[in-house]
Amino acid sequence: MPPRRILVTGGAGQVAADLVPVLRKLHGAENIVAAGHETQPSEAVRDGGPFEYVDACSYQAMERLVRKYDIGVIYHLATILSGEGEQNPGLAWNVNIGSLKVVLDLALETNVDQVFWPSSIAVFGPAAPTEDTPQQTVLEPTTMYGVSKVAGESLCNYYNIKYGLDVRSLRYPGLINHKAFSGGGTSDYAVEVFIAAVKEGHYTCFVDSDTMMPMMYMDDGIKATVDLMAAGASDLSVRTSYNISALSFTAGEIAAAVSDKVPDFTYDFVPDFRQEIANSWPNSVDDSVARRDWGWSPEYDLQALVEVMLREIRLKFGKSN
C-alpha cells in the first residue's frame, strides 16, 4: 500500500516550520503537503516538498486540496494566536473554529481518517488550579483564543464519539523555537529574549518578571505530536486534548538564565495587554494521563533549552557574543 499523504495547514507558522521537515523525513517529502495562507513560509517548508496556499475556512478550497493529493491525514495548525485573538476576537473565533469544523466535516466526506489539531494551555482560565493543573478541571478561559480552544476540544471529542473519527489533540504549552517567529502569541517573550540578547544586548519584556507559565522546547512539542499520532487508538483515553508538560519558569528566570551566558545583556519588564492573558493561564500542568496512555516524556530542561536556543539564534544572525 502506498504511504498515505499528509496535509499540514498553517504551513507558514511556527509549529509547521519544525513539524513539516520532521514529517517529510519520516514519511517521504513527496507525501507531505504543506499549506500556507497569506504569509511566506520558511524556505525549507516551501521548497522541501509540495507547498500550496489555502484558506482553511473554505470548505471548497480545502476539499480541492484534499482530493488533489488524496490526503489521508491532516495536521490542522492554521490559527489566530492568543495575542492577535484579543485584538480581533471575531477573527479568532471564525478562523479557529470555522476551519476546524471544515477539517472535521471534510474528514467524514473524504479518505481522511486521522486528524491532529492542537489545543493550548489557554483552555484553562482563572478558576482552574494554577499549579499542576489537572487533565480534567474547570475550563472557563477569559480570552477568545481560549474560548475557541475549549469549543474546539469539545468538537473533536464529539466527532470521535458520534462518527468514530480518529481525531487527536495536545494542549501545547508556550513553544520555544528558533526557526519561525510569527508573533501574536503570549509566550513570545521566551523567544524574543534570546533574539534581543544576541542582536541588541537589551530586552524589554512585555510581562512582569514573576510571570510564570508552562513552556516547552519546540523539539519536545514535535516529539509529542509525532508520538501521539503513532500511538494505538485503543490506548487513548482522551479525545478532547491531552495536557503535556516540560518546563515552568518565570520571565525573570529565563532572562537571568540568558544573562548568565551573554555578557552585558540587560533587561527590564514593561507589561502590556498580554500580562492579563498570561495571568489567566496556569503556572504548571499535570501531564500524568499522557505519560500513562502513550508514554509521553520531554527531553529538554531549562539549561538544555538555553544552550540550544543561544547556539541556534547566534548562528541565525551571524553573531558570536
Ligand SMILES: NC(=O)c1ccc[n+]([C@@H]2O[C@H](COP(=O)([O-])OP(=O)(O)OC[C@H]3O[C@@H](n4cnc5c(N)ncnc54)[C@H](O)[C@@H]3O)[C@@H](O)[C@H]2O)c1
Ligand atoms: N506556538 C505556540 O506556542 C502554541 C502554543 C499553544 C498552542 N499552539 C497551537 O499550535 C497551532 C500552530 O500554532 P503556531 O504557533 O504555528 O501559529 P502561527 O501563528 O505561527 O501559525 C498559524 C498560521 O495559520 C495561518 N492562518 C491564519 N488564518 C488562516 C486561514 N484562514 N487559513 C489558513 N491558514 C491561516 C497563519 O497565516 C499562520 O501562518 C495552533 O493551533 C496554535 O493554537 C501554539
